[in-house]
Amino acid sequence: MKHMHQLKSIWIAGALLLALGHTSDLFAGQKGAIRVSLDNYDWKKVSGEHFFVYYTDDDKFAKNVLDKAEKYYVRIAQGLGYPRYSGFWTWDNRVPIYIFADHKAFIQATDQPEWSHGMADYTHKQIVSYAWGEGFVESLLPHEMAHLIFRDFVGFKGEIPLWLDEGVAQWAEESKREYMSQTAMEYYKEDKLLSIEDMMKLDIRLLKDMDRIYIRATKTREGKMAALFLDVESLVKTYYLESVAMINFMIDRFGAKRFTQFCRELRDGKKLEEALQSAYPNKMKNLDEFEERWREYLEEKLSS
Ligand SMILES: [Zn+2]
Numbered sequence: 001m002k003h004m005h006q007l008k009s010i011w012i013a014g015a016l017l018l019a020l021g022h023t024s025d026l027f028a029g030q031k032g033a034i035r036v037s038l039d040n041y042d043w044k045k046v047s048g049e050h051f052f053v054y055y056t057d058d059d060k061f062a063k064n065v066l067d068k069a070e071k072y073y074v075r076i077a078q079g080l081g082y083p084r085y086s087g088f089w090t091w092d093n094r095v096p097i098y099i100f101a102d103h104k105a106f107i108q109a110t111d112q113p114e115w116s117h118g119m120a121d122y123t124h125k126q127i128v129s130y131a132w133g134e135g136f137v138e139s140l141l142p143h144e145m146a147h148l149i150f151r152d153f154v155g156f157k158g159e160i161p162l163w164l165d166e167g168v169a170q171w172a173e174e175s176k177r178e179y180m181s182q183t184a185m186e187y188y189k190e191d192k193l194l195s196i197e198d199m200m201k202l203d204i205r206l207l208k209d210m211d212r213i214y215i216r217a218t219k220t221r222e223g224k225m226a227a228l229f230l231d232v233e234s235l236v237k238t239y240y241l242e243s244v245a246m247i248n249f250m251i252d253r254f255g256a257k258r259f260t261q262f263c264r265e266l267r268d269g270k271k272l273e274e275a276l277q278s279a280y281p282n283k284m285k286n287l288d289e290f291e292e293r294w295r296e297y298l299e300e301k302l303s304s
Contacts, residue, residue, distance in 0.1 A: 025118045025140065027147045027165055036110050036121070036128055038098060050089040055099040061131050062099060065141065069097060072142045073149075076172045080146075080263070081256030082153050093125075095148065097141075100130040120144035120169075122151050139173045146172035150263075158266035158275065163199045167243035177248065181301075184245030187238070188298040191220040192228065194238055196291040199246070200272075204236050221299070249294050254280060 043054040046062050051069045055062040073089070089095050100106040103117070110119060110128055118129035118140045127144040129136060146169045154160060171177065187193050194202075195218050214235050216228045230238065251259050258279050265275035277285045284290045 025116060025120070025143060025169075027120050027122070027144075027169070036098075036124075036126075038109065041100075041109075043098075047094070050094055052094050052096045053099065054096060055131070056101050056105075058131055064137060065097060065099065068137050069141060069145065072145055072172070075174075076142060076146050076149050079172070079251075079256065080150070080153070080168065081260035082149070082263075083260070088152060095145075096126045098126065098128045099136075100128075102130055103132070106130040118144055120147040122148060138175050142172040142174070143169045154263050154267045157269040159271045160266055161200050161272065162203060162205070163239070163243040163246065166240060167245075167247035170240065170244035171247045171251070177244075180241060180244050181248050184241055184248075185298055185302055187241065188221065188295070189302060191218070191226055192238065194218060194228070194235075194242055196287050196294075199239070199242060200287065202235075202239060204239050207232050207236065219295075221295075246294065249297050253293070253297055254283065 038054075041056055043056065044059070044062070045055075046053045046059075046066050048066045048070050050073050051066055053062045053066045053069070055065075100109060106112070106118075106129060107114065107116075110116075112119060117132065118127070118136075120127050125148060127141070127148070129140055129144070132140075147165060150165065150168045170180065184193075194216055198216055198218075210232050212232060214228075214230045214232070216230065216235075218226050218228050220226045250262070262275050262279035265278050266272070270278070273286045276287070276290060284293045
């Protein structure tokens with residue numbers, strides 16, 4: 001307790017963060033396959049080069065989804081620097097996108113928690129959601145597609161923390177990118193960012209106790225130690241925001257090519273720090289240096 005007086009305490013209230021609006025979804029990797037009952041519905045279908053869209057009522061919506069999915073497919077892979085990706089997901093390997101009529105039907109069929117609005121299921125290579133207008137096409141669709149594309153590329157052998165999955169998926173939501181990076185700078189300025197250490201070990205999917213307050217150690221803009229007090233909602237939102245801000249930093253500062261190399265190292269089974277070391281040898285060889293470079297980047301952006 002001797003050092004407590006030196007700690008700056010930063011409270012983050014849930015209400016302040018409600019406006020953030022991250023995509024509430026659930027990504028199931030290889031082990032966490034989710035059972036979806038798709039049998040008892042009268043599906044209609046439209047087919048494209050890389051997707052099948054299954055839907056129950058709105059033809060126009062389904063066609064728009066297919067059209068946008070084909071466009072995102074090229075854009076997401078290119079943005080991440082994944083070369084020659086276009087041969088995937090063709091013919092029999094086309095990815096099905098299931099669109100239920102409404103949220104209730106979606107929840108019933110997927111057995112998902114109420115807060116979820118969509119899912120990418122890697123085991124069955126499918127995307128499941130419901131027709132909810134612009135948000136679906138602008139956010140959820142590119143988000144879920146990026147989950148699948150990222151894991152197609154990196155596989156499941158390396159050390160891949162959840163922030164990488166969620167960061168890449170949100171990075172693909174182009175309409176939010178600018179807003180998210182602005183907000184991350186605000187957080188940095190107000191000393192509200194979680195430490196990289198926390199980003200590495202937190203599994204937000206396991207946070208069930210909604211009444212708990214979490215106390216996390218972090219650093220201030222001046223490099224002093226500080227304590228963050230967060231309720232679950234704030235913790236989850238900060239985590240999502242920071243995930244995408246970290247990806248944005250890597251790609252914006254060092255380019256898509258290096259990011260691809262970093263992903264390739266993970267795909268080959270490397271630990272995260274080993275992958276950093278090979279892809280960014282003179283820039284950030286480990287997580288401490290990652291954090292330092294990232295903070296320098298934010299500092300530069302703030303003062304420019
Ligand atoms: Zn996600």
